[in-house]
Amino acid sequence: MPLPDDLDRTGLLAEAKGGDNAPALSVSELSGALKRTVETAFGHVRVRGEISGWKRHGSGHCYFTLKDENACIDAVIWKGQAASLAFRPEDGAEVICTGKLTTYAGRSKYQIVVTRMELAGEGALMALLDRRRRALAAEGLFDEARKRRLPFLPRLIGVVTSPTGAVIRDILHRLEHRCPTRVMVWPVPVQGEGSADKIAAAIRGFANMDPRPDLLIVARGGGSIEDLWAFNEEAVVRAAAESPIPLISAVGHETDTTLIDFASDRRAPTPTAAAEMAVPVRAELAGMLAEAQHRMASTMDRTWARLGERLDLAAQRWPEAANLFAPFSQRIDELGDRLPRGLVQRTAHARADHAEVAPRLQPRLLTDRIARGHEKLLSLWRLAELAHPERPLQRGFVRVTDRAGKTLVHAADARAAGAIDLHFADGRVAAQVGDLVGPKAFRPARRVERKPSNPYLPGQADLFGDED
Template sequence: MSDPFDNDNSGRLLAEERDGDNAPALSVSELSASLKRMVETNFGHVRLRGEISGYKRAASGHVYLTLKDENACIDAVIWKGPASQIPFRPEDGIEVIATGRLTTYPGRSKYQIVIERLELAGEGALMMLLERLKAKLGAEGLFDPARKVPLPFLPRVIGVVTSPTGAVIRDILHRLEDRCPTRVIVWPVLVQGEGAAAQVAAAVNGFDLLPDGGPVPRPDLVIVARGGGSIEDLWAFNEEAVVRAVAGCSIPIISAVGHETDTTLCDYAADVRAPTPTAAAEIAVPVRADLIAHLGQQRLRMIRAANRYRERGAERLQALARLLPKPAQLLDPQRQRTDELGERLRRGLAHRLSDARGELARAGGALRPVLLTHRIARDRDRLERLWRLAQSLHPDKPLSRGYAKVEKRGGGVVTTAAEARAAGALTLHFGDGAIDARVERAGGKAYDPAKTEQPKLL
């Protein structure tokens, strides 16, 4: 019978890795991180339709809420930046379409949607088409606030894209004339119906393609304008071609389509949206009279400020001059300090001289003549002993005792008979002088190295 505790399903007190086990234990943090990566990878961009519940704006500016329908709910967060750009005021019970990304919150083991854009959920096929197109273009960044550029303060040339026969162009021209006369170039287009979108897009692109310094002046600002109407009447300004042209134009654009309550995708793509065409003219240019008056006021303020600054500076200078001490008052303490230091210097020099004299007297006492005499005598005896030793070790000293030093004629001491035979001619040094000698064999004949007879030294 097998051991009931010896199987893979039995309970173990200690966990251990086994051969073939391809599922190692994960930490809670590792599992949370893996889930977070999987969720964010697969749901990096989602759009949810739901009802707002539990809406709450934190003190930091972030918004926390829940999106729900009849069967489920999901927590959501809108960070401060996107929350400040919501075009309406969110409330509980409002049905919205939220665009964002899914992520996880490991601290509470839950997932949530980070909302980047929150929109009202309209009804009807037309509104659904509008929302889908808006989401598509928005996802491409055409409505991104970072793409928008500021309007010129005082444009020299303004281009207007609108119908040349409607009341819109007259309202714009009259308002510009009243505020600040400016050169206007009108690009006539259809503003509704078939072909209107293509004409509006072509006009915006045409203004953008005008070169600087060409025969037709390039506008500093473009106004796209149309009067009010139904959503069907304004639909040309929701077309993708128009929105892309407005978003891609390098010239700042004001969108003035419809009345205050009308909103088109062109408004989102433009740099500035005006509630009406007349308001667009007011936004485009300042009031010339106000500018002149403002400049006059600024000039007077500048003169008064300069005079006031000069007067106050003179007053401060006089006040400071009264507070400044006299030069004598500044120098008197330093003079006194100099006198004190001079006295201390003289006393210090005298004290130092006295110390030096004492040191000299002590050193002089150690240099008595008798001590020097004894040391000189001791050193003389030692030197004489060393000299006698050196003389006894002199190589010529044995010569006085009957020895001779043998050298070659060319120089060099000879110490062996073989060296003498090889040299032939020698110099012998005695105690009283030196004589030259020649190596010969017995019988008075010169020594022949080839002979084997032994020479004798004479």
């Protein structure tokens, strides 16, 4: 249906005009064209700037911004390139990034994909080093109070260094010359990609070993600041500061300084000097021991001489032995004279006491007491025989017990027990309790009154009978 002319003239609808032969592009088509144009024109670029907003994502990719005084550009380093960086980037570092420009259509922005990152000259490197040093020092990692004394004579020394360089040979040769000691080497690369993480892992690994070294030496030969940069990395510095084992850093030559030197317990100017710090000279120890032994012998001789002199002086002030013991000798003589007289007097008193009590000591008194005791004992024995529970069995009585041996005195107890034992004078008979019915049923016996024959229990018949 054609539109009215007035509506067609409002300009609301897009229409082709004379000389305009370019079709309208979609947003995706325009973004793709921009992407191709940018990547073609800037397929390889090197950009110098300062790192800002550095962030490592959980995926391993790194995102940051490169900036200068007037402009900034977003940048990304994919996971593969980030793992091969020679140093650990951080905010404020001035770097030169190599890569290519690309666009990100989802946000209508462009960014540089970095394939290589380098510090922008030695000045930038020193600025980064100084900034890192001040940050770690503010945390207290370099405080002198944290540093520990080295052991005097370590039994086992751990060395973190390259296994192929001259450093380990110099250390072993110096230790052998001064004082032979057990050495354990943890081989690591001392420069290049990933070296810092391996050095830090070695320092922490020695702390978890059994037996654990008494001392650690982290060593490397001389080189440029770039060659020694692994020992400036934060991971290495923190591992050295946290090490429970005293640590000597021997990185580079005497003029070289790295951040591990500030965190270690002792800094050696060279690896050879580190070996000299680690152990004393054995010959010097032997000389010190010999000197100490000589001094001890001399001291003992002088001490004994002084003690002898003091003893002689004291002996001269003592009184003569005869005068010292004379009072005691006199006292002994007096006691010796008094002893015979005392014995004679004591014997006389004893005889008088004996003569006084002798008439009262008659054998008949003791004999009568023994006879009375004997008669009382016989009476008690006869009474015990009469009270014995087995005595009535000899006159026809029976003692009834259950199978456990408990005496039963009631018929109800016997019926409850069922199986009983009848004890006679000449033995035991097992029986079974049952109720009789009919003409043979049990009839209680007629009670016969008898006069009590036991004067001790009135109303109780005598079960034992007359005794002959």
